[in-house]
Amino acid sequence: MQFCKEWAHADFTVNALKDPIEEISKITNGDFPEVVFDATGNKSSMMNAFDYVSHGGQLVYVGLVKDDITFNDPEFHKREMSLLGSRNATREDFKYVISCVKNGDIDVNPIITKRFKLDDIVTDFEEVTNPANNIIKAIIEV
Incomplete structure (x- = not known):
């Protein structure tokens, strides 16, 4: 909260x-x-x-x-x-949001609370899906 x-x-x-x-x-x-x-x-x-x-x-x-x-x-x-x-977003909507993130108009870094490598997905999956860890958004880096 x-x-x-x-x-x-x-x-x-x-x-x-x-x-x-x-x-x-x-x-x-x-x-x-x-x-x-x-x-x-x-x-x-x-x-x-x-x-x-x-x-x-x-x-x-x-x-x-x-x-x-x-x-x-x-x-x-x-x-x-x-x-x-609401209706589903269009391709243009997604392009607009992506450009806002790229341009820094939307700061997504505070939302990303966990980053892990694709190779670690099997070992880190339980940690990421456990609500007690307070992970808001996890990013898989490829």
């Missing part, structure tokens, strides 16, 4: 496992955010995101989950909210 706050220059972070509705309500003085993006691809997170949107707000799904997402229709209508889904 601290890493995300610092890297993204976020004013606030909310731990979704510790009563996020109460925390978001405090931060927004009970108004809740006008736009909520869920980029997790996690079914539970995506379903809970409906609870975080303000009256008349928008929920945008960026992440994709291969499962059914359900929500409470009366609550959805009471909030008069909009639900939007």
Whole structure:
């Protein structure tokens, strides 16, 4: 959470496992955010995101989950909210992002918390996939 706050220059972070509705309500003085993006691809997170949107707000799904997402229709209508889904990026989108990284417009170094050689993938795989190691992004160098 601290890493995300610092890297993204976020004013606030909310731990979704510790009563996020109460925390978001405090931060927004009970108004809740006008736009909520869920980029997790996690079914539970995506379903809970409906609870975080303000009256008349928008929920945008960026992440994709291969499962059914359900929500409470009366609550959805009471909030008069909009639900939007993003589409896959185009080749031009990827080229633009790559150029931003190459030009230094986006600093990815703080996100890369582990680098290892392709030859070490078998021995390092368990370390990289263990959540206790707090590895955010691992890079395989070829």
